[in-house]
Amino acid sequence: MTQFNQFIPHINTGLLKELCLQENKLVLFHKKTYFLQEGEVSTHIGYVESGIFKYTTYNRSEGREYNVGIVLPGEFIADYPSCLYGMASEVNIQALTPCRVYLCPADRLNQLYETDMEHQQMGRITMEQLFLDVFTRYLDMFRLTPEERYRKLLARCPDVLQLIPVKEIASYLHITPIHLSRIRRKLVME
Numbered sequence: 001m002t003q004f005n006q007f008i009p010h011i012n013t014g015l016l017k018e019l020c021l022q023e024n025k026l027v028l029f030h031k032k033t034y035f036l037q038e039g040e041v042s043t044h045i046g047y048v049e050s051g052i053f054k055y056t057t058y059n060r061s062e063g064r065e066y067n068v069g070i071v072l073p074g075e076f077i078a079d080y081p082s083c084l085y086g087m088a089s090e091v092n093i094q095a096l097t098p099c100r101v102y103l104c105p106a107d108r109l110n111q112l113y114e115t116d117m118e119h120q121q122m123g124r125i126t127m128e129q130l131f132l133d134v135f136t137r138y139l140d141m142f143r144l145t146p147e148e149r150y151r152k153l154l155a156r157c158p159d160v161l162q163l164i165p166v167k168e169i170a171s172y173l174h175i176t177p178i179h180l181s182r183i184r185r186k187l188v189m190e
Contacts, residue, residue, distance in 0.1 A: 015122065016076060019109065020047035020102040027101050029053075035077055035093040035101070042082035042089055044103045051099025053077050054168055056092045067171035070096075070164060077101065080130060084110065084123075096168065146175045147183045 026049075029035060035053060036042050048071055055069030068091065071077050079089040083106035113123040140149055150173055153160060160169060170180040 016045070016109075017047050019112065020045065020076075020104040023102065023104045023108070025103045027103055029095040029099040029101060031095055031098055033095050035095070036079055036082075036089050037092050038090060039088050040082075041086055042079040043106050045076055045078035045080075045083060045106055045109055046101040046103050048073050048075055048077055049100040049102060051101075052096040052163060053093055053099060054096050056094065056171075057090060058092075065092075065171075066174065067168050070168070070172060072163065078106065080127070084127075096164065141174060146173055146179060147186070149173050150180065150183050151187075 027046075029051065035046065038058065050073050052073075053071040054067050055071070056065045057068050058065050071093075077093055079091055079093065081087055082089045112119050114120070140152070144152065150169075153169070153173065157163075166180060167177050170177040173180065175183075
């Protein structure tokens with residue numbers, strides 16, 4: 001399976017994974033339980049051993065929740081800005097499936113970043129890669145059609161439809177499930 005999140009190969013995941021595993025704090029999340037809710041401060045980062053999480057935000061004027069991110073096994077969950085700066089989270093992080101996560105206190109990560117220049121650089125690169133990923137998704141909303149965004153998603157994560165419900169994929173692409181069904185039907189006919 002290809003990485004869902006394109007920034008993962010560009011950061012030092014080995015060190016982050018080791019940091020989480022060293023804490024040896026394995027937490028099980030049942031489907032639909034929250035790792036973090038909007039308004040809370042993220043106090044932990046987590047290495048997802050198994051399961052899938054979604055990041056959502058709520059549009060109050062539309063009364064609608066949007067999926068803004070997905071985390072698969074072997075990736076990490078956290079509201080990174082909240083962890084670094086102690087800000088209230090603007091997202092919810094919720095289990096889509098039963099999940100096993102190794103947790104590490106966010107302050108441990110911050111302490112690591114303060115130890116030397118190499119770790120500071122790792123923190124900077126992580127933040128840069130997250131920004132690049134979000135910025136590219138933002139631009140894609142304007143420069144690509146929904147079909148092109150869907151094709152791009154399939155190209156980087158071909159088995160996404162077996163992992164994530166269509167409703168969540170549609171929300172992630174910022175389209176309705178009906179629109180996604182039309183796109184999928186069209187692609188099958190090609």
